[in-house]
Amino acid sequence: MMQAALYALPILFLTIFYLYPLLAILRVSFGASLTEAMEQASAALRAPGFWRVLWFTTWQATVSTLLTVLVGLPLAGVFARFDFPGKGVMAALLTVPFVMPTVVVAPAFLALIGRNGLLNAWLQRLLHLDAPPIQLEQTIWLILLVHVFYNVAIVIRTVGGFWSALPPTLAEAAAALGASPQRRFWTVTVPLLAPSLIAASLLVFLFCFTSFGVILILGGLRFATLEVEIYRQAVSYFNLPMAAFLSIVQLFFTFTVMALYTRVQARLSRTLRLRRRAFARRPASWRQWAVVGLALTATFIGVLSPLVALAVRSFTLGDGGPTLVYYQALGENLRQSAFFAPPITAVRNSFVYALATLAISLPLGVIASYALAQSRSRWAAILDPLLLLPLGTSAVTLGFGYIVAMGPLRASPWLAPVAHSLIALPFVVRTFLPALRALDRRLREAASTLGADPLQRWWTIDAPLLLRALLISAAFAFAISLGEFGATLLIARPDRPTMPLVIYRALSQPGLMNYGQALAMSTILMASTALSILLIERFRLPQGEEF
Amino acid sequence: MLEVRAIHKRFAPDKEVLQGVSLTVEPQEILCLLGPSGCGKSTLLRIIAGLERADQGRVLLNGSDITETPAHRRNVGLMFQDYALFPHLNVAENIAYGLRMHGAPASERRRRVGEMLALVNLEGYAHRSVDDLSGGEQQRVALARTLAPNPTLLLLDEPVANLDRLLREELIEALRRILKRLQVTTLFVTHDQEEAFALADRIAVMRAGRLEQVDAPASLYRRPANTFVAAFLGFRNLLPILEWRGAHAVRTPIGTFDLPERDAARSAVGARLLIPPDAAVLDSAPSGAAHVPLVGRVVAATFRGSVFRLQVALEGSGEDGMLYFEFRTRGRERLPGQGEPVRLWLDTTQMCVVKEA
Incomplete structure (x- = not known):
């Protein structure tokens, strides 16, 4: 009874704060009657922007995915096949893009290679140029570049993890049977990696398909994905039926991709479980060392240079030397600013929301994990798909759903942490559940035979092993809440902006001062997120998480 | 046939796994490398197969120096201890893989796969997935795959170590029968002296990167060269x-x-x-x-x-x-x-x- 009441909690939460808003979107989209629904749909399909947006969304996601695989595959190979000093640091670095919010990464790339970026400033001074030589701002290239930055870690983690478990004897057997290195790669390695490559590609495609912050900040008015268009229709034009229709189209795509992904993923984890063994070894020749060195250097520069540029620019933007003026400005209530309160209060708001997100998502996630761990229970049968769906639902859609569904609750300051919790919940479960499942039954049995009573057993075996997973889950939830942009943009109260909102608003205002403030706030958010990453890396689990 | 001359191999400055090993395998002979784990016997096998480079020394096959030849141009068959069957290919495709790499036409491949399946008593298994096979069946598919391209030299790395005892004895006998029928020159590695006695024409006992004694099984048993060989037997x-x-x-x-x-x-x-x-x-x-x-x-x-x-x-x-x-x-x-x-x-x-x- 007690157990049933507990297990019902996450289901209740997901029903109220996920399924209900989704249904509300459907209702808005299709109106009161079938004829009305048909009319609205055909009107939307005839709207000139629709096909353009859908086409752009699809092709940029496809190209981003291809580029990401192209960059990620060699790095995954190095990661899978070699052991080298600095490998742990490299792994930790790859967590950075995964967790860094878009409102940090997009300004970071502007700070590195934008018009006023560090690189342009250096090149101009070095080569005595009048105009900045790198002109990527407001181009598709910058968007693609940031998408690669974001998602390359997914390819490296997924494909690399799978690759490292492939016995090298397979390729060696092919060699002994007369296959040249190229043929070995194409006839053995690639077919064997295919499921993991497909899984990684699907996930990358999904993330790029629903890309929001990156496009909104870096694309200006020229580029719009479905996600951006939903936001514009809902907020700028207040065309709720159109926004709802676009949401449905996007949900159709994301759910399809998500369904494919889970199927491939299930097969993957099954094969991986069979032989969880790593075959990495030290580079044996100077050529292999060179490859490893190159990969390591590329990772260091690729991950760190935008972030370092962001921090540097936040202290030096403009002509002068080092300055704290942008940070000081965060504490003032500027005349032309779009805020009701000094921007610095957003730091407090963000942290309060993040703590509230922890308070909601951790207990719910742990309860859901225990329900799912009993894989044959009917709770698991309900929860499993219910927990997957939010992963395939974009943040803007969710925020939009809250706008149309929550009525008077819409103005509640609690709505933001609730949305954050909903987004964080699948991550919490996906971190905690594997640890729970990996708790080897024999460890408990061994403890029992060594004389531990059930309580002692829980305290000495379960607790220490699960504590790490809980800490990582907490760090993830915290970082997700701190950086959440899409949903917050739609539902946060104007008098309680979070750090991402301040950054976005400051970026969309003209003037160096606003830009500098955006960089300063981004740097603060980056530092806060880095704390979460440190926590994640410090407690990383041997069995890894599934995403 | 196979001549190995003064092979040295070092994995770390203080870890010389092969310290000048020289060895000759006669045509059609089955020679066994016998030694405790870590004695360097698998490394020697991998060097002969071309999967590992020797720091010093030469490998000669039929009189020509293949020390620098990459593995895929040696036509040396190697069967792995874990079989390394390709999980994405079925039994027939696994066996045909080497033939495909050597450019054999489809009809020739089909014929040869049938032959090999008959040889290892697995007729009717052609379209099975390799994951559905028992350990003994996997071992036989691995053997068939290795033999299919007609290797000049066959290398077997602990060919039956992953099987249980009864099956092991049965497969060793079958293996010797097949190898003798095909008259293929074979070098195989094991740590089990009973296996070596049952399969080999001659046995080379290895310890810590050196050969201690090379002799026919009966002579080895009757007159071990030193206390190590005696104790190991x-x-x-x-x-x-x-x-x-x-x-x-x-x-x-x-x-x-x-x-x-x-x-x-x-x-x-x-x-x-x-x-x-x-x-x-x-x-x-x-x-x-x-x-x-x-x-x-x-x-x-x-x-x-x-x-x-x-x-x-x-x-x-x-x-x-x-x-x-x-x-x-x-x-x-x-x-x-x-x-x-x-x-x-x-x-x-x-x-x-x-x-x-």
Whole structure:
């Protein structure tokens, strides 16, 4: 009874704060009657922007995915096949893009290679140029570049993890049977990696398909994905039926991709479980060392240079030397600013929301994990798909759903942490559940035979092993809440902006001062997120998480 | 056929796994590399296959130097301990893989796959997934795949180590039958001397990166070159030689023995006298003159099926007087109990002197 009441909690939460808003979107989209629904749909399909947006969304996601695989595959190979000093640091670095919010990464790339970026400033001074030589701002290239930055870690983690478990004897057997290195790669390695490559590609495609912050900040008015268009229709034009229709189209795509992904993923984890063994070894020749060195250097520069540029620019933007003026400005209530309160209060708001997100998502996630761990229970049968769906639902859609569904609750300051919790919940479960499942039954049995009573057993075996997973889950939830942009943009109260909102608003205002403030706030958010990453890396689990 | 010359290989500055190994395998011969794990035998195999580079030394196949030839151009078949069957290909595709790499046309591949399946008794398995096979079936598919492109030389790395005991013996016999029928030159690696005895024409015993002895199984068993080889083959009665009395007789802690002429020549420092476990007769005096009587007490008796083993402490000989023997079980009501006195007659013609390793 007690157990049933507990297990019902996450289901209740997901029903109220996920399924209900989704249904509300459907209702808005299709109106009161079938004829009305048909009319609205055909009107939307005839709207000139629709096909353009859908086409752009699809092709940029496809190209981003291809580029990401192209960059990620060699790095995954190095990661899978070699052991080298600095490998742990490299792994930790790859967590950075995964967790860094878009409102940090997009300004970071502007700070590195934008018009006023560090690189342009250096090149101009070095080569005595009048105009900045790198002109990527407001181009598709910058968007693609940031998408690669974001998602390359997914390819490296997924494909690399799978690759490292492939016995090298397979390729060696092919060699002994007369296959040249190229043929070995194409006839053995690639077919064997295919499921993991497909899984990684699907996930990358999904993330790029629903890309929001990156496009909104870096694309200006020229580029719009479905996600951006939903936001514009809902907020700028207040065309709720159109926004709802676009949401449905996007949900159709994301759910399809998500369904494919889970199927491939299930097969993957099954094969991986069979032989969880790593075959990495030290580079044996100077050529292999060179490859490893190159990969390591590329990772260091690729991950760190935008972030370092962001921090540097936040202290030096403009002509002068080092300055704290942008940070000081965060504490003032500027005349032309779009805020009701000094921007610095957003730091407090963000942290309060993040703590509230922890308070909601951790207990719910742990309860859901225990329900799912009993894989044959009917709770698991309900929860499993219910927990997957939010992963395939974009943040803007969710925020939009809250706008149309929550009525008077819409103005509640609690709505933001609730949305954050909903987004964080699948991550919490996906971190905690594997640890729970990996708790080897024999460890408990061994403890029992060594004389531990059930309580002692829980305290000495379960607790220490699960504590790490809980800490990582907490760090993830915290970082997700701190950086959440899409949903917050739609539902946060104007008098309680979070750090991402301040950054976005400051970026969309003209003037160096606003830009500098955006960089300063981004740097603060980056530092806060880095704390979460440190926590994640410090407690990383041997069995890894599934995403 | 295969000639390996002074191979050196170092994985770390202080870890030289091969210290100048030289070896020749004759055409159609089955040669076994026998040694404990970590002795470098698998590394040597991988160097011959071209999967590992030697730091020094040459590998010659049919007289031509293949030291620098990449693995896929050597036509040397290698069967892995874990079989390394391609999980994305079915049985027939696995077997055809090497033929495909060598550019054999489809009809030829089909014919050859059928032949190979028949050879390893797996007709009808062509379209099975390799994941659905039992361990023994996987082993046979791996063998078929390795043999399909007609390798000049066959290398087997612990070919039956992953199987259970009964299946192992059966497959070893089948393996020898197949290899002899195809007359393929084979070098195989194992740590199990029974496997080596059953399969090999000659055995090369390896220790810590060096070859200790290369000999036919029977000669190896009868005359191990040194105490390491003897101990690795399972001999436990290795008595210190205290003194040589003339060219033929040795004094040991348990007595003085007259040896056959051929052994007397081997008077090396630190040599030991080897008494095989089957060199003793229990209870009744044998007829031959070469038997020396001994008296002792049973320390332990273990029943092993057709034979039983006795650990005997000889009277008044201290620690070196502990000997291990095997006797036939047939015709015996009960094993001698612990502490029981026993009389033994040792056959001196079966003893030999082995050098200190």
